[in-house]
Amino acid sequence: MNRxxxxxxxxxxxxxxxLSGCNKDEAQVANEAAEAxxxxxxxxxxxxxxxxxxxxxxxxxxxTITNNPFLYYLPPESDxxxxxxxxxxxxxxxxxxxxxxxxxxxxAFGSPASARMADLIEVAFKDVPADTxxxxxxxxxxxxxDNPRVEAAIAPxxxxxxxxxxx
Numbered sequence: 001m002n003r004x005x006x007x008x009x010x011x012x013x014x015x016x017x018x019l020s021g022c023n024k025d026e027a028q029v030a031n032e033a034a035e036a037x038x039x040x041x042x043x044x045x046x047x048x049x050x051x052x053x054x055x056x057x058x059x060x061x062x063x064t065i066t067n068n069p070f071l072y073y074l075p076p077e078s079d080x081x082x083x084x085x086x087x088x089x090x091x092x093x094x095x096x097x098x099x100x101x102x103x104x105x106x107x108a109f110g111s112p113a114s115a116r117m118a119d120l121i122e123v124a125f126k127d128v129p130a131d132t133x134x135x136x137x138x139x140x141x142x143x144x145x146d147n148p149r150v151e152a153a154i155a156p157x158x159x160x161x162x163x164x165x166x167x
Contacts, residue, residue, distance in 0.1 A: 041166035044112040045076045054110040057141050057164055065106040065137055070096070074111035074120065086116060093124035101159075103135030109150075110141030114166065118146035125153045133159035141166050 039056055042049030051073070058069050072093055074086055093109075101107065111117040121140065136159040140150045147163045154161045 042112075045078050046112075047075050047079065050076070050110075050112050054108070054141060057110065058106070058108045058139060061108075061139055061162055061164060062106060063137060063160075063162075065104060067105050069106040069108055072107070072109045072117075072120070074113050074117050077113045077116065082113070086120065090120050090123050093120060094127075097124050097128050101133055101136050106137045106139065108139040108141065110139070110164075110166070112166075114142030114146045117142055118150050121150050122153045125157060128157045130156045131158035133157035136160065137162060139164060 039053065039060065042053050054071060054073060058071060062069065072089055074089060075082060079085065096107075109117050109121055117140070136157075138154055138159045139162045140147065140154075141164045142150070144163075144165050147165075151161055151163065
């Protein structure tokens with residue numbers, strides 16, 4: 001073999017080896033993507049970080065929903081206007097639930113003040129008629145301790161409920 005042929009063979013072999021790494025199966029690619037996107041909740045009093053964190057969590061949990069999600073957020077309880085913001089969110093969520101949510105929508109509720117967000121959800125969903133939210137996905141991003149009562153408040157609506165622990 002002459003020198004040029006050996007160089008061409010070496011290049012072909014190197015290209016084949018390099019490209020063989022691109023032939024990962026879909027499950028392996030999905031696992032790697034999931035591992036790369038592990039989101040960690042920011043500190044409880046970091047309002048700006050929470051405002052950035054929650055949309056990322058929502059995006060990762062859209063499932064088959066293609067409509068723009070509706071996000072309900074409460075700031076940290078250390079916010080001097082927390083109570084006023086809480087009352088506005090209660091009113092907004094209660095009004096939206098009273099109007100009705102169409103199939104194919106996603107509602108996300110998240111806050112560093114998890115217990116207060118759970119309170120908000122209980123108030124907003126208490127008068128929603130049974131099985132009127134089938135085909136709607138509801139995310140609660142909060143503490144595991146608040147999950148049971150949020151799940152109980154949402155269960156009668158027929159919505160798909162997803163809990164994401166903020167940790």
